Amino acid sequence: MNRKSGLLSALALVVALLVSMPAVMANEARVAFVNINFIMEHSPQAEAALEALEREFSPRDAELVAERDALRQMQERLERDADVMGSEQRAELERTFRNRSREFKRAQDMFSEDLNVRRNEELGRLQRLVQNVILELAQEERYDVVVTERNVLFASERINITERVLEKLREQQRSAR
Template identity: 50%
Template structure:
């Protein structure tokens, strides 16, 4: 009975102590999706990508139009062409299809690489801004959709966990 009473008193003490500890912590939350969408740097990055890849995109569209014209010519005039002309046209179409596919793949790959580079720069910039703000305004913990973006030493228990794991490992 005494043990049960001690547990209940301990739980009661913790109930009153937790709000006091929580009141001392300054917590923050960042909606990263909104920051990525609304940051002026994000719009600037999109504009840079569009400017860089627009000429290649237009060239791809033109190559696709040229290929469609050849395919239309083959379907429309194929019956009236000589065997040699039809074979040459079919080879031309196959060759251009291959070239267009290769150009599309290269375009997609180059675009993805550049987009990832721009995103990495933007994420670093956002991380730096959050960390600076958290330090200036003395936040103890800043979260983003469940992930910790910034943690002050006041809430970081990593060393304690490592010490406990080392102690357990030694036994």
């Protein structure tokens, strides 16, 4: 019996240690939360990337808008003047309209594809930058775990480092100028 009670006491001690271990570890662990979506929307680098894309693609967009308007006018003319045009003139205008419409559609598709590729490049670059800043801040401030908004139902402001990450990004943007 003595041996059995000693074994039970040792087992009880191990269970008690295992049960209390998460509480001890939780007191020592430093956890932080970062809202990456907020950072991606509000960082100066995100704004700069959007402005760069706008500058790069606005001339092509303006050309597409002008061509779309010209095609609309051509279609209106076809509908309005079809009865008074000669058959050859109407056939030529319809052929021109079809060809330009096809070219317009092709140019629109190329524009969308090019814009998506560039947007994804800028987004990837920005994601890498944000991740690096988060890692840098986590190491500087000795966090054990940094979680993002994905699958987090609640994070108190006490552990939210989103603004500090955003401030570091702002500092980097200022020093890059």
